[in-house]
Amino acid sequence: MYQPDPAIVAKDPLLQPLTIRHLTIRNRIMSTSHACGLEQNGMPDDAYQSYHEAKAKGGIGLSMFGGSSNVDIDSPNIFRQLNVGTDEIIPHLQRFAARMHAQGAALMCQITHLGRRGDPYGGDRLPTIGPSPIRETAHRSIPKEMDEHDIDRVVKAFAAAALRCKEGGLDGIETMAGGHLIGQFLSPDTNRRTDRFGGSLENRCRFALMVHEAIRKAVGDSFILGMRFTIDEGPDSALRLDEGIRIARILKDAGAVDFFNAIYGTMENVPALAKYNMPGMGTPLAPWVEPVGVFRREVGLPVFHAARIADLASARYAVREGKVDMAGMTRAQIADPYIVAKLASGREDEIRPCVGATHCQSQHRPSCLHNPVTGRELSLKHVIPKTQGPVRKVVVIGGGPAGLEAARVSAERGHEVSLYEAAAEFGGQILLGATGSWRRDLKGIVEWRLAELGRLGASLHANAYMDEHDIAELEPDVVIMATGGLPMVDIGDGAELCINTWDVLTGQVALSGDVLIFDGTGRHPGPLAAERAVEAGARVSYVSIDAMIAEELTYSxxxxxxxxxxxHGIQPIPETRLVSVERCDNRLAARLLNDLSHEITTVMVDHVVVEQGSIPMTEVYDQLRGRSNNEGVSDLEATVNAAPQPRRSAEGFELHRIGDAVASRNIHSAMLDALRICSAL
Structure with a gap:
């Protein structure tokens, strides 16, 4: 629960209230609207509400939900949005608002019409609409040019949706301008009309003004009305900051908005989205705070903003220096919904950091790379409760992501925890991943857990290889095997002539000359090895079994x-596999099979690097199974439900293996294994 220290609240600008009209928001930290992927048939049901309620319990001032909630039938649900175009949503909103208000947080919804950003083959397969018939790259739609009947219909739909939000007990709404229909009318890049809705800046503002005038008439003056607004579409667009300010002043002077939620860049295509609109790891923190500050100064209304404001120092600077009125820490809240509670109670050093990995933008959203509770609030807990049973001696073998999380959760439960890592450093494959030019922030995952384990009093041992007898001598009650895996090189003839990506990333092998990299996973290690090879001066050929590089990763x-x-001039060879390697005159002949043509080609290189994930290290686990009371079996039903594991005998310790010691997966999966098993100990 949120229990702030008045002395801390008094001196921190992030913890000061903000009043807009009649509404007082308790602090300056918010979560901006996003399609979290938890809706049910377009409705915010229990899972959706619980995801946001965790932030309210954690002290957030304002949660803005419903990223791209659709107001009308030709704005279809194409990326798991809510449907505010039906009265069916009202009781859901009423329950939602009651839950959030009970925790002291304000609640608002974003409503929108996607316009050309929709999908003509989604939903009811209606044509998309827009101010002009200009194709949108990201969603591939060529819209119908709206006539005035379309405009009147959509304006009424916005007003009806806003009224539903008011009847649902919400504190306010924002319309979505950037990239969506309202913004498509505002931008000269997407509005080529010659009637009263196009041409001059004033004409391009007409549709937005009509929408907001209709909303205000429907909801009255007491309901908060804002706009998520693109202040600058970026260097490749016509709408720049000076014109964004002029548009905002027109909206302000008309009384159309109470606040702006400022965004930068366009959503026109995936590169623009990743570079400007929702930047991730490798991008400087808070990259657009300065132009947002200029916008706020010139417009003179409350301004919200979120774009890689991932840490409290950046948020505090933005608020203290008057750049923003509300700091949107959306992805940071996905990593740790208790940010505000920890800040306000003097526990800022316990905040789980957002490392910017963009795992929350994957198809499995809203999951955080290293907070597996997020999105699973109905079955797992952000605040790990103390055990109600006896304190147990828990021994964790392996200090990679799975082992670190297993040790942390077990220690939070109040157990006596010892963690043993064979290497000199804790972190496992995260240390390899962090070697890349733009992925160094991954180390935050390790550093936070080590700090938490120190706070919790766990016993940590590096350079400590443990065999069957070493573990048994500790007389454990529970043994968690998080030993990870070894690189897999499975190509048929010539595997022994190949190098694995781990040896490249650890610097054990120096690459030179002509290097062939075969990527059999579509994950990070292959591209990381390519980067390392290029840095060493090698000439790289990159072969992938997939249609594109890094296919398993998020778009960013x-x-x-x-x-x-x-x-670096690397041109990948897609949909091709490495079938064999042989030595030939002090070089290597690599045979490649193209999956489309079935043709085999041979290339001569100096090194062949293979990435195929890992195979589990199970030797010690296999030796321990006979000593365990569960034969080393983790019951799947109990695991999924985070329930106590069944015993198969009365003697011995409980034994489980997790993470890559089971199968080659990612950090999130490894930590989810650990959390499910250990939160029930």
Whole structure:
């Protein structure tokens, strides 16, 4: 629960209230609207509400939900949005608002019409609409040019949706301008009309003014009305900051808005989205705070803003210096919804950091790379409760992400925890991932857990290889095997002539001359090895079994690697596999099979680097199974439900293996294994 220290609240600008009209928001930290992926048939049901309620319990001032909530039938649900175009949503909103208000947080919804950003083949397969028939790159839609009947219909739909939000007990709403229909009318890049809705800046503002005038008439003066507004569409667009300020002043002078939620850049295509609109790891923190500050000064209304404001120092600067009125820490709240509670109670050093990995933008959203509770609030807990049973001796073998999380959760439960890592450093494969030019922030995942384990009093041992007898001598009650895996090189003939990506990333092998990299996973290690090879002066050929590089990663990560490959002149060979390698005159002959043509080609290189994930290290686990009371079996039903594991005998310790010691997966999956098993101990 949120229990602030008055002395801390008094001196921190982030903890000061903000009043807009009649509404007082208790502090300056918010979560901006996003499609969190938890809706049910377009409705915010229990899972959706619980996800936001965790932030309210954690002290957030304002939660803005419903990223791209659709107001009308030709704005279809294409990326798990809410439907505010039906009265069915009202009781859901009423329950939602009651839950958030009970925790002291304000609640608002974003409503929108996607316009050309929709999908003509989604929903009811209606044509998309827009101010002009200009194709949108990201969603591939060529819209119908709206006539005045369309305009009147959509204006009425906005007003009806806003009224539903008011009847649902919300504190306010924002319309979405940037990239969506309202913004498409505002931007000269997407509005080529010659009637009263196009041409001059005043004409391009007409649709936005009509929408907001209709909303205000429907909801009255007591309801908060804002706009998520693009202040500058970026260097490749016509709408720049000076014109964004002029548009905002027109809206302000008309009394159309109570606040602006400022965004930068366009959503026109995936590179623009990743570079400007929602930047991730490798981008400087809070990259657009300065132009947002100029906008706020010139417009003179409360301004919200979120774009990689991932840490409290950046948020505090933005608020203290008058750049923003509300700091949107959306992804940071996905990593730790208790940011405000920890800040306000003097526990700022316990905040789980957002490392900018953009895992929350994957198809599995809203999941955080290293907070597996997020999005699973109905079955897991952000605040790990103390055990109601006896204190148990928990021994964790392996100090990678799975082992660190297993040790942390077990220690939070109040157990006696010892963690043993064979290497000199804790972190496992995270240390390899952090070697890249733009992925160093991954170390925050390790550093936070080590700090938490120190606070919780766990016993940590590096350079400590443990065999079966070493573990048994500790007389444990529970043994968690998080030993990870070893690189897999499975290509048929010539595997022994190949190098694995781990050896490249640890610097054990120096690459030179002609290097062939075969990527069999579409994850980070292949591109990381390519980067390392290029830095060493090698000439790189990159072969992938997938249609594109980094296919398993999020769009933001993929764009990063594409940019790096473009910079270094690496042209990937897609949908091709490495079938064999043989030595030939002190060089290596690599045979490649193209999956489309079934043709085999041979290339001569100096090194062949293979990335195929890992195979589990299970030797010690296999030796321990006979000593355990569960035969080393983790019951799947109990695991999924985070329930106590069944015993198969009365003697011995409980034994589990987690993470890559089970199968080659990612950080999130490894930590989810650990949390599910250990939160029930």
């Amino acid at each position: 990560e993929r764009i990063r690697w594409k940019q790096l490959f473009l910079k």
